[in-house]
Amino acid sequence: MDAKEGSAGPVDEQLTGELLRLALEAARRAGELLRDGRPADLGVAAVKSSPVDVVTEMDLAAEKLIAGFLSERRPEDALLGEEGASSEGASGVRWIVDPLDGTVNYLYGRPDWAVSIGVEYQGRTVVGVVEAPMRAETYSAVLGGGAQSNGKPLRCRPAAPMDQALIGTGFGYLQGRRAHQADVVQQIIPRVRDIRRCGSAAIDLCDVAAGRLDGYYERGLAPWDLTAGVLIAREAGALTGGRPGQPASGELVLAATEAVFDPLQQLLEALGAWHD
Structure with missing residues (x-):
């Protein structure tokens, strides 16, 4: 959902x-x-x-x-x-x-x-x-x-503004996708506290649930990457979705605290994080 x-x-x-x-x-x-x-x-x-x-x-x-x-x-x-x-x-x-x-x-x-x-x-x-x-x-x-x-x-972190948010992300394995994802990160990192890259989408989503991240996003995930973790994050109080008005999907997965979700989603949409 x-x-x-x-x-x-x-x-x-x-x-x-x-x-x-x-x-x-x-x-x-x-x-x-x-x-x-x-x-x-x-x-x-x-x-x-x-x-x-x-x-x-x-x-x-x-x-x-x-x-x-x-x-x-x-x-x-x-x-x-x-x-x-x-x-x-x-x-x-x-x-x-x-x-x-x-x-x-x-x-x-x-x-x-x-x-x-x-x-x-x-x-x-x-x-x-x-x-x-x-x-x-x-x-x-x-x-x-x-x-x-x-x-x-589990409960996600208390609300904090996006410029104080620790954000997780991941990168695909196709060369063109990775290059675009690096460009997106370059635009995001000046606007947040910092970026983390763990290497496991499931763990990143659980880290949002556990309050170890304020938000997480990634493009290119498959159902087995995201299904369990998205539910865990949401049941811990995080907001979850994809592009505006869309559920989490291979185009984009986003999970974040209430204060971070909307501004991060809008920024990802503007940066074209949902396409290669």
């Missing part, structure tokens, strides 16, 4: 409770596999959009683990996985899985990577879980039920 849309209708608490429990367990198992099973000689298994957009054997193993776990427990559900473990379903539930968000960080041994699992029911995101093993943090949210980190409630 975009920041400007009306409130969502009721959700089935019994169903969302089951989906949350399974998402937490699947993310925990995949996170342990990635943390404890990372080989010392980890290398690139494949490339995607460009030679620097990589997949490791551990991305594939984590997605296989999650897909197998979910298919055993809810065989009628649909699944959309970043690495291709996708299936149709008949239950109205769809799992949207990024088994390793922040693959380049993981490849280099950096700590900012996560397992991201979002769950839709009848087209609406109702559950989000982001497991960040190297932070020892598990973020979760249920539509209308708030957001948590390790069982404690």
